[in-house]
Amino acid sequence: MPTSLHPVVARVTERLAARSSARRTAYLARIADAVQAGPARTALGCANLAHGFAACAPTDKIALRGTVTPNIAIVSAYNDMLSAHQPLQDYPAVLKRAIGEAGGTAQFAGGVPAMCDGITQGRAGMELSLFSRDVVAMATAVALSHDMFDGALLLGVCDKIVPGLVIGALSFGHLPVILVPAGPMHSGLPNARKAKVRKLFAQGQVGREELLEAEAASYHSPGTCTFYGTANSNQMLMEVMGLHLPGASFVPPGTELREALTAEAGRRVTELTALGGSHTPIGELLDERAFVNGVVALLATGGSTNHTLHLVAMAAAAGLELTWDDFDELSAVTPLLTRLYPNGTADVNHFHAAGGTAFLIGELLDAGLLHADARTVGGKTLADYRTAPRLGPDGLTWDPGPKESADREVLRPVSDPFDTHGGLHTVHGNLGRAVVKVSAVDAAHRTVEAPARVFDSQQALQAAFEAGELDRDVVAVVRYQGPRANGMPELHKLTPPLSVLQDRGHRVALVTDGRMSGASGSVPAAIHLSPEAAAGGPLARVRDGDVIRLDADRGVLEVLVPAEEFAAREPAGGAPGADEQTGTGRELFAAFRRAVGPAEQGAAVFTP
Incomplete structure (x- = not known):
């Protein structure tokens, strides 16, 4: 039947x-x-x-x-x-x-x-x-x-x-x-070993040669x-x-x-x-x-x-x-x-x-x-x-096809899943709507309420990490990374430093209008935030020290600032200017940045 x-x-x-x-x-x-x-x-x-x-x-x-x-x-x-x-x-x-x-x-x-x-x-x-x-x-x-x-x-x-x-x-x-x-x-270098070497490099405990050797053994x-x-x-x-x-x-x-x-x-x-x-x-x-x-x-x-x-x-x-x-x-x-x-x-x-x-x-x-x-x-x-x-x-x-999985640590039947819920959640609140990949995040880490530290580039976050400024509970806000701002790059290089902070026992999360991709790690990340900061989204009004609550299981993303105060703020920061988006072909895509739609609609530059 x-x-x-x-x-x-x-x-x-x-x-x-x-x-x-x-x-x-x-x-x-x-x-x-x-x-x-x-x-x-x-x-x-x-x-x-x-x-x-x-x-x-x-x-x-x-x-x-x-x-x-x-x-x-x-x-x-x-x-x-x-x-x-x-x-x-x-x-x-x-x-x-x-x-x-x-x-x-x-x-x-x-x-x-x-x-x-x-x-x-x-x-x-x-x-x-x-x-x-x-x-x-x-x-x-x-x-x-x-x-x-x-x-x-x-x-x-x-x-x-x-x-x-x-x-x-x-x-x-x-x-x-x-x-x-x-x-x-x-298959090359086991993934657990690759991830460990990346964290060690982020902490300065191994050098470029050791990291390159591990990466070359992975992608070989x-x-x-x-x-x-x-x-x-x-x-x-x-x-x-x-x-x-x-x-x-x-x-x-x-x-x-x-x-x-x-x-x-x-x-x-x-x-x-x-x-x-x-x-x-x-x-x-x-x-x-x-x-x-x-x-x-x-x-x-x-x-x-x-x-x-x-x-x-x-x-x-x-x-x-x-x-x-x-x-x-x-x-x-x-x-x-x-x-x-x-x-x-x-x-x-x-x-x-x-x-x-x-x-x-x-x-x-x-x-x-x-x-x-x-x-x-x-x-x-x-x-x-x-x-x-x-x-x-x-x-x-x-x-x-096979009736049974040959390895239940990798692939399970519907009767015995790793989780009863799928791998993606959406979250929403007074900062907009975003996506969280929870399948890589331990249940204990899916809810974070902590002060924000705001960055307008991933390089600024990495510099703050290397200077020891983030060694605490923190919600890292990386804004002006949406499709209209700069083409919505993946921010995958933020995974090792944020994972290090989480491993140290801190409550850590990322909130961004950029992307993290299929390589999203164990730190809860509210990504593809829409509307993006460059399109007037609320993320542009977040300040250092604002408390942000991310609850991936309940679908909540909000900044804990009184509504009237938050609405009265002027946007801060800004997307890179035209003079900063030249070289490596970026100037050729200015028309795309002007035409692109929001993340929720696929971030496309044309309407089919």
Whole structure:
């Protein structure tokens, strides 16, 4: 007997659909208008089409003249600086061969930029990071703009890149699309040891060489970084939302199974085109069920806080108005089923070995927490995704996933969760609304009431820590870090010093309109505070010594100052001026800073 859908999941989904009805209807009408009888390229003029296939092999030129061969766009975020994207170098050849064997043709339609937040942490380049998502979206749209294609394969893995690829593809929502991942690097230095060395460095007890040695032992080879940050949260979401083949997310690069899954993505996308037998446009596939499934999976795994931005932005691109209230309501009924660094010490390879996505999806389906009837690229519905890929004598097959977790310290069933509540909470009060990732925070540390120390940059906080000025109970306020102020950089480098203060027995919290990402640590952090200080948010009126109360479990964030006194204050501090936002390309993004929307609406620079 099919499992009935959890009433809260059903209610949130129905409310999302009703709230979005007008926008979603308009979006679906727009993509329906883009569908033509036969391949889009048949409407091109002769000179246009000749330009489109001029560099193709003679046999492909013949096929592209006709009306029965699907032509697939390959859009890639390959570069050989990012470990997660280096394996993508060989994918186009593998995909073209597989598509040809399936009776189609393929063209490398375009590349998109791929920057690494791990490299730019604490640097000026991090101020381009969030905006790079929308650059990727626009670059994807440029690649698909030639009306030559019947489907697309998107090659990307990391932080802003996958959401950008999806947003761009949704502008061509009449096309079927498969996301093609690269897989994680093998496990390196244990995460507990890495975190310890970082704390020792923050206290000056080890030097740069010792820290660099530890970091190099952690990030050591091609493949995705193995901690459960935004990159691996991306992979989880793409699978649960139906845009990966089943079990494709965490198979390592350089293996025969990885290559087989890559080739299968090429074969499968030809079947999903209007010329195949299972037409599945991405704009129809990514409906309210898919996005609710994505939120539930994020919560159940304690995934990256960045997706409180990215899921909202991706949903908007599909005509859906996903809100932080939806996250909060789903979080109340979603059990936490994984302990992955930074929420534990294990990495995604341990998760994969313990049962991985097949076990996780099966558990959530059986509990009625996922829409089993949501459409996917790999099968009829998400119900098919409780399987694991296997490469045997007969080629690539999918076997039933495990019924039990192989390691309950890493992955648990719904009947025995790490927590009955999901990994994210929203908090609100007279400072606005923010997000807290509680899955990494011990219950004893989730409530903090302490005097504020206010900073207008993360560098100022680090300097105060090094000077010994923060060795007490403190709520560190780091403001003017929102999207309008400076592009909303991640403030991940604040994790070690704040963790040191907490380890010394102090009550410590962070309140910021910036980001902390999937690498959020054990210190409670109210992030993405909206409205941001640069947009007139209340955070601009907080002063040193004001007592702030953060109660992540009860959803409270407030400054304990009389309302009339607080309202009468003039804003202090300010966002960096134009002359301070030059160099490292920042001056090129001034228009983005002026146009960007609030964090609650996805911090996007355009309205889909």
